[in-house]
Amino acid sequence: MASKTININLKIWRQKNANSKGSMETYKLDNVSTDSSFLEMLDQLNEQLVNERQEPIAFDHDCREGICGMCSLYINGEAHGPDRAITTCQLHMRKFKDGETIYVEPWRAKAFPVIKDLVVDRSAFDRIQQAGGFVSVNTSGRTMDANAIPIGKAEADKAFEAATCIGCGACVASCVNASAMLFVSAKVSQLALLPQGQVEAHQRVLNMVKQMDEEGFGNCTNTGACAVECPKEISLENIARMNREYFRAMVTAE
Amino acid sequence: MSILDSKIPEGHISQKWTDYKDHLRLVAPNNRPKIDIIVVGTGLAGASAAASLGEMGYNVKAFCFQDSPRRAHSIAAQGGINAAKNYQNDGDSVYRLFYDTIKGGDYRAREANVHRLAEVSGNIIDQCVAQGVPFAREYGGLLDNRSFGGTQVQRTFYAAGQTGQQLLLGAYSALSRQIGLGNVQMYNRHEMLDLVKVDGKARGIIARNLITGEIERHSAHAVIIASGGYGNVYFLSTNAMGSNVTAAWKAHKRGAYFANPCYVQIHPTCIPVHGTNQSKLTLMSESLRNSGRIWVPKKKEDAEAIRAGQLKPTQIAEEDRDYYLERRYPAFGNLVPRDVASRAAKERCDAGFGIEANETQEGVYLDFSSEIISKGKQAAYAAGNHNPSDEEVIALGKKWVESKYGNLFQMYEKITDENPYETPMKIYPAVHYTMGGVWVDYNLQSTIPGCFVAGEANFSDHGANRLGASALMQGLADGYFVLPYTVSDYLAGDIRTGKISIDSPEFLEAENNVKEMISKFMNNNGSRTVDHFHKRLGHIMWNKVGMARNAQGLTEAIAEIAALREEFYKDVFVPGDANELNPELEKALRVADFMELGQLMARDALQRNESCGGHFREEYQDAEGETLRDDENFKFAGAWEYAGMDINQSILHKEELKYEFIKIAARNYK
Numbered sequence: 009m010a011s012k013t014i015n016i017n018l019k020i021w022r023q024k025n026a027n028s029k030g031s032m033e034t035y036k037l038d039n040v041s042t043d044s045s046f047l048e049m050l051d052q053l054n055e056q057l058v059n060e061r062q063e064p065i066a067f068d069h070d071c072r073e074g075i076c077g078m079c080s081l082y083i084n085g086e087a088h089g090p091d092r093a094i095t096t097c098q099l100h101m102r103k104f105k106d107g108e109t110i111y112v113e114p115w116r117a118k119a120f121p122v123i124k125d126l127v128v129d130r131s132a133f134d135r136i137q138q139a140g141g142f143v144s145v146n147t148s149g150r151t152m153d154a155n156a157i158p159i160g161k162a163e164a165d166k167a168f169e170a171a172t173c174i175g176c177g178a179c180v181a182s183c184v185n186a187s188a189m190l191f192v193s194a195k196v197s198q199l200a201l202l203p204q205g206q207v208e209a210h211q212r213v214l215n216m217v218k219q220m221d222e223e224g225f226g227n228c229t230n231t232g233a234c235a236v237e238c239p240k241e242i243s244l245e246n247i248a249r250m251n252r253e254y255f256r257a258m259v260t261a262e
Numbered sequence: 263m264s265i266l267d268s269k270i271p272e273g274h275i276s277q278k279w280t281d282y283k284d285h286l287r288l289v290a291p292n293n294r295p296k297i298d299i300i301v302v303g304t305g306l307a308g309a310s311a312a313a314s315l316g317e318m319g320y321n322v323k324a325f326c327f328q329d330s331p332r333r334a335h336s337i338a339a340q341g342g343i344n345a346a347k348n349y350q351n352d353g354d355s356v357y358r359l360f361y362d363t364i365k366g367g368d369y370r371a372r373e374a375n376v377h378r379l380a381e382v383s384g385n386i387i388d389q390c391v392a393q394g395v396p397f398a399r400e401y402g403g404l405l406d407n408r409s410f411g412g413t414q415v416q417r418t419f420y421a422a423g424q425t426g427q428q429l430l431l432g433a434y435s436a437l438s439r440q441i442g443l444g445n446v447q448m449y450n451r452h453e454m455l456d457l458v459k460v461d462g463k464a465r466g467i468i469a470r471n472l473i474t475g476e477i478e479r480h481s482a483h484a485v486i487i488a489s490g491g492y493g494n495v496y497f498l499s500t501n502a503m504g505s506n507v508t509a510a511w512k513a514h515k516r517g518a519y520f521a522n523p524c525y526v527q528i529h530p531t532c533i534p535v536h537g538t539n540q541s542k543l544t545l546m547s548e549s550l551r552n553s554g555r556i557w558v559p560k561k562k563e564d565a566e567a568i569r570a571g572q573l574k575p576t577q578i579a580e581e582d583r584d585y586y587l588e589r590r591y592p593a594f595g596n597l598v599p600r601d602v603a604s605r606a607a608k609e610r611c612d613a614g615f616g617i618e619a620n621e622t623q624e625g626v627y628l629d630f631s632s633e634i635i636s637k638g639k640q641a642a643y644a645a646g647n648h649n650p651s652d653e654e655v656i657a658l659g660k661k662w663v664e665s666k667y668g669n670l671f672q673m674y675e676k677i678t679d680e681n682p683y684e685t686p687m688k689i690y691p692a693v694h695y696t697m698g699g700v701w702v703d704y705n706l707q708s709t710i711p712g713c714f715v716a717g718e719a720n721f722s723d724h725g726a727n728r729l730g731a732s733a734l735m736q737g738l739a740d741g742y743f744v745l746p747y748t749v750s751d752y753l754a755g756d757i758r759t760g761k762i763s764i765d766s767p768e769f770l771e772a773e774n775n776v777k778e779m780i781s782k783f784m785n786n787n788g789s790r791t792v793d794h795f796h797k798r799l800g801h802i803m804w805n806k807v808g809m810a811r812n813a814q815g816l817t818e819a820i821a822e823i824a825a826l827r828e829e830f831y832k833d834v835f836v837p838g839d840a841n842e843l844n845p846e847l848e849k850a851l852r853v854a855d856f857m858e859l860g861q862l863m864a865r866d867a868l869q870r871n872e873s874c875g876g877h878f879r880e881e882y883q884d885a886e887g888e889t890l891r892d893d894e895n896f897k898f899a900g901a902w903e904y905a906g907m908d909i910n911q912s913i914l915h916k917e918e919l920k921y922e923f924i925k926i927a928a929r930n931y932k
Contacts, residue, residue: 011536011537024842025842025843041536041537041539043536043537044536044537044539044540045541045677047541048539048540048541051539051541051793052539055791055793058791058835058837058846059791061835061837062837063837063838064837064838064845064846066843066845068329069503070328070333070335070502070503070504071333071335071337071338071502071503072502072503072541072542072544073338073500073542073544073545073673074673074676075337075338075424075426075427076328076333076335076337076338076502077332077333078328078329078333091676093672094676098673098676098677100676100677100679102679123473123843124842124843127843129329130329130330131329131330131450133330134330134331134332134438134441134448134450137332137434137435137438138438138439138441138442139442141435141438142393142394142435142436142438142439143392143393143394143435144439145389145392145393145436146314146317147310147313147314147317147389147436147742147743147746148389149382149385149388149389149742149743151388151389151391151392152388152392153388154347154384154387154388154390154391154397154405155349155404155405158399158402158403158404159399159403160399160403161399161400161401161403164396164397164398164399164403165399167394167396168396168398168421168422168428171396171421171428171431172424172427174427175330175332198394198396199394202394202396204391204392204393204394205394
């Protein structure tokens with residue numbers, strides 16, 4: 009794998025804070041290694057900006073290995089950029105051409121207000137989890153033995169696949185309606201597929217959907233963009249499952 | 263020298279925790295809402311502690327610097343979590359997990375703590391399953407296990423290569439439930455910048471709201487620090503970018519002793535460094551050593567040809583490959599503990615057999631071709647095909663590998679642009695975990711009353727080397743099953759105290775202390791970025807306080823870091839404003855603490871005239887390059903007392919380690 013360097017132009021969203029108006033600013037960055045990740049490229053730009061006594065670009069990031077869900081950039085019109093099944097931190101500069109102009113924006117959704125530059129507030133996701141994304145079991149050390157209830161491998165694997173959601177919000181950012189259905193349905197599905205979660209499945213789905221609506225996320229119109237851009241390839245099947253769970257809960261509600 | 267009181271209870275090792283727990287003081291349910299507890303950090307230890315204490319009815323305030331508690335770096339743990347369930351019927355037991363952990367730690371951990379860890383390990387799995395954590399299962403519906411380094415049983419529970427994620431999301435769900443119920447107040451995007459002591463007890467923290475820059479006072483009856491490890495002192499590590507030592511270090515500066523800072527785990531299987539703009543290193547899970555075989559070419563000319571791009575690894579014949587772990591350690595083979603595997607890789611690369619064509623010429627192969635063939639054959643037979651073609655075998659084998667390690671293989675391909683199903687992975691050791699940390703007694707309480715420290719942030723369970731899949735176990739053990747008991751015992755003395763005021767002179771002093779530091783950085787007007795200094799610190803640490811250390815290098819490192827630190831304060835430039843989101847300021851405050859810590863690590867490594875676990879002093883090795891421990895003089899945990907900005911004044915205290923239930927011996931994996 010021969011590494012080389014490229015020169016690029018960047019158009020990046022700058023916004024001082026939640027109350028100010030933002031705009032796209034232009035930057036030029038030379039000698040970017042094609043082995044660098046997209047965020048390492050931004051580090052390099054920031055180093056250049058600070059050395060020129062300018063304020064660096066604020067962006068969210070942490071683990072840089074695709075699992076924490078913190079990074080959240082809308083690159084050239086796609087959540088997490090042009091590659092598939094990855095987060096922004098796993099996008100590498102070898103996906104871009106020498107001389108290319110790259111557009112970088114924050115997630116755009118009413119429920120995700122911009123805090124600064126490319127950083128948005130995703131606490132709405134936390135509040136949805138707090139409304140019902142759990143099994144109501146206290147810490148005791150006296151729950152039953154972990155192997156007391158066998159769970160079929162197929163069901164367990166499906167629950168796991170749904171549980172791999174990293175809560176980054178790419179689904180919301182990609183959706184024309186800024187819907188959070190893929191995110192919410194992933195948690196609803198994980199727990200509905202497991203016997204431990206089934207006990208309170210009805211209450212859970214009603215509470216989580218209610219919170220989702222209150223946060224101002226849009227409705228799902230089945231365009232499927234969320235699943236295409238999802239870095240963890242969470243399946244649309246989960247949305248179908250959540251709808252079934254929801255209707256079942258509605259008709260059996262006391 | 264003072265004697266550190268570890269408060270280990272009397273009695274037989276298997277009864278200590280049970281008896282002790284039965285006699286701890288309690289706080290009645292009606293009194294718990296009157297008591298405030300602060301938890302700093304929301305990884306496995308912090309989130310599980312906050313959730314459990316919230317469930318009990320205490321008034322909990324939890325803090326994390328990320329935008330959500332779900333992002334703490336426990337999320338990135340890949341391979342698994344150990345528990346002595348013996349589901350595989352291969353002779354596992356609480357004693358054996360205890361023994362493996364003590365031995366893996368090279369006889370530098372405290373017996374009683376480790377035994378307790380092994381005792382509660384099974385409860386952790388039960389608790390997590392009850393929470394809906396989707397562990398991997400077998401076709402019969404029961405939980406699956408795999409092996410990790412330093413053991414000869416299969417006791418590791420896992421969820422593909424995302425075990426940490428699943429466990430953290432389990433703890434996060436329990437925490438979310440308590441936040442929803444109002445028992446826990448969550449402070450996202452907040453960073454603890456000082457510990458407040460009133461009458462000698464930990465009574466609160468000073469935190470910075472990272473969005474508004476506001477400096478806030480928060481009081482409590484007890485403070486739990488679960489802020490993770492300090493591997494980022496090396497700049498490049500497998501830690502998250504934001505992982506830092508600041509919360510733990512502030513407690514240290516306020517009087518908590520810091521133990522064994524030189525014990526650092528260098529993980530053998532990480533993706534090698536690609537260039538100078540690299541920001542972090544990515545781990546390839548130890549679980550891969552269940553299926554992958556590590557090798558370098560036997561002939562130096564082959565290694566040279568590979569580096570020059572004239573040969574591919576797949577062109578090296580079987581007999582020309584040196585599977586050096588299998589050669590040197592036949593009993594454990596590729597599953598020797600991490601410190602042993604890392605040093606062996608370094609030994610081969612130093613001898614000129616490295617395969618990566620970068621500046622350092624470091625790197626070895628992790629090869630899955632044998633496993634692909636053997637699992638492919640098994641799969642064909644299981645499907646009734648007793649005469650499969652080579653192509654069928656390979657296709658089925660790849661499918662099996664994908665089902666076990668799919669996400670890791672994908673991650674590898676995205677980073678390196680090479681397909682590990684077709685060609686072996688290139689790997690090299692990298693800083694991963696820190697065994698050292700804040701000294702705590704059996705209650706996980708530091709030398710400051712009311713300041714408890716849990717998870718990677720404390721020093722307690724892993725000795726000089728942590729075994730794979732034990733970090734997740736310790737984090738959850740501390741938070742779910744230890745702190746709720748020991749913190750309650752401490753708080754039983756506080757039921758009449760009443761709310762702790764934030765208007766005391768102690769809070770004012772701490773707040774001013776923080777504001778002064780921030781204003782110093784904002785007005786410094788130097789010429790270099792924070793990263794510039796952090797990278798230089800990392801360079802010194804990796805070269806002189808890294809995988810192999812010696813007295814000369816360590817002495818140089820102490821002086822070099824002191825000089826770098828002076829330059830940092832003089833010449834660092836922090837742009838922007840303190841009253842808004844300012845990542846450069848956040849980094850500057852963290853690097854300031856890393857500088858002090860780095861010096862202390864070098865001092866600790868210099869005083870420890872022996873090799874043990876992850877601490878390898880070149881002067882102390884046997885003829886075969888194995889570590890030479892000195893039990894007569896160094897069978898102690900070294901706990902440092904802060905004595906002002908000049909780290910050379912820090913004072914060493916020793917906690918003698920007593921082995922009553924395990925016979926101390928040379929560690930042997932041959």
